[in-house]
Amino acid sequence: MKVICGYNVNIDAVYTITGEDISDLLKMVDKDELLEKICDAPGEIRSIADLVAGLVLHMQKGTGAEWFIYSDDVFHFLKSRYYEKSEIRLGGNMGIMANVMSRMGADQVVMNAVGDIDTIKSLMSGGNIILAGASLASTSSTSVDASEVIHFVFDFSSGTRFDVFGNDVIVPRENRFIATYDDINTELSITPEFEEYSREHVTEMDGAIISGFNQLQQCYHDGSGYIERFEKAHAQLKDWKARDPELPIHVELGHFMSMGMGVYIFTELAGTVDSIGMNEDELVMLTELHGVPSDMILKMDACAIMDACVRCISTTGLKKIVLHTRDFIMSIFRKGFSTSPREVPSMQFGVMCAAAFAAFGKLPGRSQLEGSVRDLARSEKGVDQARKLQDLIGGEMLEGGICGDYGGFSVCILPTIICERPVSTVGLGDTVSSATFLRWLELH
Known part of the structure; x- marks a missing residue:
């Protein structure tokens, strides 16, 4: 791929x-x-x-x-x-996802390489990555050393x-708080090399996975806002689709500085890309679109989450939402875009990768993946929520997942594999999403 x-x-x-x-x-x-x-x-x-x-x-x-x-x-x-x-570690949604896909079998990953490329290279865990870019320096006047792009996790x-x-x-539960010092990714910087390479080779690609919109700021030092920076990236995605309408594009949403930003960017992207991934906190930011009570979503109630996702898809042209939580992963998609036999094995692969990463802090070779998580158990809460969802949507069991229909859409849910004492929680969402997307592309 x-x-x-x-x-x-x-x-x-x-x-x-x-x-x-x-x-x-x-x-x-x-x-x-x-x-x-x-x-x-x-x-x-x-x-x-x-x-x-x-x-x-x-x-x-x-x-x-x-x-x-x-x-x-x-x-x-x-x-x-x-x-x-x-x-x-190599961080940033894109950095983590590129590492995962390269490590887990992608033939080629073309990466928008901003920042210090030498440092980025030293932290890569897999090969087959094309670094389309050069070192960028921020023009921000607020930083003593704009070359520092460090996120304290x-x-x-x-x-x-x-x-x-x-x-x-x-x-009450494991998680992470990130203190971010970053004047490069907040600009949603795109290197000229990445623009040129992707424009020339997009028709050769099997898919695109995009992230980083959550790094945008409400207001910048020059008085401008986030919309013009977002529109530059959005125009690139539209150009890819114009050159190759069949190119699957997946976006990881991320947590925005304000609900207004989250709703605007989700709505704009939903008319261009094919699928959007998020966690329960990010789904809450879209309350304006779905109207489902936040407390039910944050309790990771699968029925409430499914209802909210269906409403978000229904009001846009989006084809699929992938919702990942600590205890389960759920895919809600339009009929004809995908199938349950394609979704569940993809999610299973993503769940195993995330569990292995949580347990060991790094991914094993692909042939060792299943064995590396053999001693870990499925989330009991995830299993319980899958059963409750089945009571609502009916459906059938498929490779450990539940698949059915709701509101005219197809729904698949799969309990996650839990590591009770994770080495780290950072990057688990990006790991499950990128591994799931890679496997989904392979099963096409």
Whole structure:
């Protein structure tokens, strides 16, 4: 398989944060200021108090999030305190997905290579990647060193305990909080080399998988907004479709800075691309489109999630949504675009890749994949939700998944394979999505 892959790549500094780490950080901030920020989350990092508020807020809920750093002082504090103690990986949705597909058997992955290519190359785990690009420097005036594109990924584990000014906190589930310092991917930079190569070779490709729209900012230092940057990338996708109408394009949505951005970009993309992948938090951002209560979605209620996805597809020209959660993966698609015998094996492959990555922090060779997850169990909650969904849609069992119809669409759900003590949670969504897409292309 030959796949085009865009747009965002960066360096991930992955650090497992402990209760003791949080206690040390709490000593550095004012109590009243922190409590105010926890109650009214800033959603961005301009001070140490913002950073600690984000960590505490999401650790106590067990939820994942990404907040951007808009302070050079905070960036240098994080780099000096955590970088040397972190595991350094290739990051960014595109970077992770390109690595996965190359490792798991893609013949060629054409990658929009922004940033420091030498560092990117050193962190690649597979071959067959064409780096279509050159090092880019940001023109932003806010960064001391614009060549630094580091995302600090704070993994936290279920059961981690710490005290917040007399209140005992126990983390309910594993997840991660990301503090992002990045002036390149926020511009949704596309290299001239990537533009030229993809334009010339798009008809030779089997598919395209795109991400990075969630890195866009509401407002930039020059006073402009995100729409013009989005439209440049959107125009490229439209051009690919014009040159090859049969090219399958999948987009990973990501978590946006505002619901308005999420709804706008989803709606615009839905008329161009074939499928969009997301998790439950990202589906909540589309409440304006589907109207399903957020609490039901965040509880990972499969029936509510299916209903919300069907409504999102129904109001757009989109052909498929792939919804991935900790406990199950679900595909909702228009009849004629795909089939259940193609969807379930694809999702199964994606689930196995994500489980192996969670368990070992890297992917095994493809021939060792099934054996590497043999001792891991299916999510009990995922199995339960699949049964509840079957009660609603009927359908049949297919290779461990449930397949049926709802609202005129085909629906497949498959419980995930759970690693109770993951090495890392970052990149699991990108891993399951890219592996699922690769296998889906192979089964065409």
